[in-house]
Amino acid sequence: MPKYVSYIITSAVALSVWYAVSSQLGALLLPDPVSVLSLLLIEAGSAEYWAHVGASSWRIVAGMGLAFIIAVPFGLVVGSNPKLNKIVSPFISMSYPVPKIVLLPIILLLFGIGDLSKIILIMLIIFFQVFITSRDAARNINEEMILSFRSLGGNKLQYYRHIVLPASLPGIFTSMRLAAGTAVAVLFFVESISATHGLGLYIIDAWGRADYTSMYVGIVSMSLLGILLYEFFEILERKTCKWKHTQ
Amino acid sequence: MNSSKNLLKVENLSKVFPNGDREKVVFSGINIDLAEGESISIAGQSGCGKTTLLLIMAGLTAPTGGTLSLNGKIYSNPSSDIALVLQDYGLPPWKTVEDNIRLGALLQNIPVSDDEINDLKSHLKIEGLDHLYPHQLSGGQRQRVAIARILLLKPKLLLLDEPFAALDALTRERLQKLLLNIFRQRGLSFIIVTHDVEEASLLGERIMVMDSNGGGISAVIDNPGFLSEGYRDTPEFFERIKQLREVLKASD
Numbered sequence: 001m002p003k004y005v006s007y008i009i010t011s012a013v014a015l016s017v018w019y020a021v022s023s024q025l026g027a028l029l030l031p032d033p034v035s036v037l038s039l040l041l042i043e044a045g046s047a048e049y050w051a052h053v054g055a056s057s058w059r060i061v062a063g064m065g066l067a068f069i070i071a072v073p074f075g076l077v078v079g080s081n082p083k084l085n086k087i088v089s090p091f092i093s094m095s096y097p098v099p100k101i102v103l104l105p106i107i108l109l110l111f112g113i114g115d116l117s118k119i120i121l122i123m124l125i126i127f128f129q130v131f132i133t134s135r136d137a138a139r140n141i142n143e144e145m146i147l148s149f150r151s152l153g154g155n156k157l158q159y160y161r162h163i164v165l166p167a168s169l170p171g172i173f174t175s176m177r178l179a180a181g182t183a184v185a186v187l188f189f190v191e192s193i194s195a196t197h198g199l200g201l202y203i204i205d206a207w208g209r210a211d212y213t214s215m216y217v218g219i220v221s222m223s224l225l226g227i228l229l230y231e232f233f234e235i236l237e238r239k240t241c242k243w244k245h246t247q
Numbered sequence: 248m249n250s251s252k253n254l255l256k257v258e259n260l261s262k263v264f265p266n267g268d269r270e271k272v273v274f275s276g277i278n279i280d281l282a283e284g285e286s287i288s289i290a291g292q293s294g295c296g297k298t299t300l301l302l303i304m305a306g307l308t309a310p311t312g313g314t315l316s317l318n319g320k321i322y323s324n325p326s327s328d329i330a331l332v333l334q335d336y337g338l339p340p341w342k343t344v345e346d347n348i349r350l351g352a353l354l355q356n357i358p359v360s361d362d363e364i365n366d367l368k369s370h371l372k373i374e375g376l377d378h379l380y381p382h383q384l385s386g387g388q389r390q391r392v393a394i395a396r397i398l399l400l401k402p403k404l405l406l407l408d409e410p411f412a413a414l415d416a417l418t419r420e421r422l423q424k425l426l427l428n429i430f431r432q433r434g435l436s437f438i439i440v441t442h443d444v445e446e447a448s449l450l451g452e453r454i455m456v457m458d459s460n461g462g463g464i465s466a467v468i469d470n471p472g473f474l475s476e477g478y479r480d481t482p483e484f485f486e487r488i489k490q491l492r493e494v495l496k497a498s499d
């Protein structure tokens with residue numbers, strides 16, 4: 001079954017369930033999908049709506065992108081060097097379980113209430129998941145493959161390029177997909193605290209005005225953002241890890 | 248073969264691994280002289296240090312004592328004249344057959360012509376597999392890709408660690424024949440490590456037996472007829488196997 005067909009079927013089921021539940025609960029608690037989606041269509045014609053979407057997209061893409069760019073090389077290098085790993089890993093084990101979200105006040109103090117603090121918080125939370133996946137992937141590379149590679153004349157840099165990176169990519173993309181969900185949640189949180197634009201603000205604002213149809217437009221938009229990111233990493237994985245998708 | 252030029256010289260080699268607060272002597276006092284165009288099989292029981300010895304000769308692991316020299320030059324790092332084939336082949340699963348074959352040449356920046364590669368593929372009967380990944384091949388095909396990959400580098404010495412152990416009997420026999428063919432045609436030398444007495448007797452001009460108690464080489468058996476046609480079915484071959492089995496028992 002092609003991917004888009006399964007998406008159509010899944011959406012149809014979700015919309016039917018939504019419709020059924022909303023007719024039970026009443027439009028005040030859960031507006032029906034038709035009115036939400038038609039308002040979404042109207043909103044899609046307004047520059048203001050796109051300013052919210054743009055602000056949110058920028059923050060999440062920048063946060064996840066930064067986490068990726070820093071965590072992947074760092075994780076791969078640490079995982080490939082046992083001595084470095086011995087030094088670094090205790091710090092990671094200690095700081096990973098700390099809920100980074102409680103650092104928000106400090107980050108706001110340090111980086112102001114603009115985009116930078118939001119991006120940094122998203123980056124910080126995603127960083128650990130991606131770092132740990134990359135490090136463990138690099139650490140678990142088959143010993144015989146490493147020896148064969150070295151005896152073929154491969155140097156350290158070539159080792160990263162031909163062995164460590166390709167071996168780790170599938171896991172890295174899986175962690176980025178999972179991170180997309182986390183990142184959207186963090187995004188909502190930071191945007192509901194302070195923002196002049198953003199889908200989080202859009203939702204909170206509609207909620208404050210008791211405009212539930214608009215609120216659901218914001219919720220649907222934020223979900224779509226998460227789905228898009230998730231799919232993006234899935235496509236990237238399929239393009240770069242062809243060997244994983246052969247029988 | 249005494250008249251040929253010496254290729255590899257192993258002198259007084261030993262390896263000790265730390266084992267808790269004590270030390271484990273894997274082997275000591277190993278001396279090997281390998282002439283150009285000569286083959287040696289090294290037989291020994293599991294855990295006697297065969298893989299360790301091979302990795303040291305490949306320049307991948309440092310010995311605790313002793314020296315290695317190739318063509319009279321002392322070495323301690325991997326060299327493009329020495330190729331290593333390990334039991335599970337070490338083919339990166341994300342590289343196609345074609346890319347795997349070209350990997351060594353790519354890493355060492357050695358130009359290779361398409362003709363050269365095609366000749367090798369047809370010799371090793373791995374044509375038409377170019378775009379497959381290692382997991383889509385049979386064990387025997389994978390082993391031949393690993394062999395193609397190193398032959399492309401034109402090594403002088405092949406080091407093989409139980410390369411056929413995971414294959415079925417017929418495939419193993421075919422690959423053993425192939426190895427001997429390559430050996431004859433290309434005039435290269437090889438050292439094969441195995442715990443299989445038949446394989447050791449089939450492939451080695453000399454058979455060395457490794458001691459299981461950290462001693463080193465406990466016996467050397469000459470095997471002059473190993474290249475003769477149909478050697479596998481001769482009384483000489485069976486005699487060799489019997490002899491080797493007895494020596495192995497004694498070295499335990």
Ligand SMILES: Nc1ncnc2c1ncn2[C@@H]1O[C@H](COP(=O)(O)OP(=O)(O)OP(=O)(O)O)[C@@H](O)[C@H]1O
Pocket residue numbers: 264265273291292293294295296297298299300442
């Ligand atoms: N990196 C290491 N650290 C400590 N001990 C090791 C290490 N590598 C090997 N050994 C020990 O050295 C001994 C020889 O190992 P080796 O792998 O060379 O044996 P082998 O003859 O190849 O065995 P097999 O036939 O099972 O492959 C074993 O006792 C093993 O436990």
Ligand SMILES: [Mg+2]
Pocket residue numbers: 297298299408
């Ligand atoms: Mg071994």
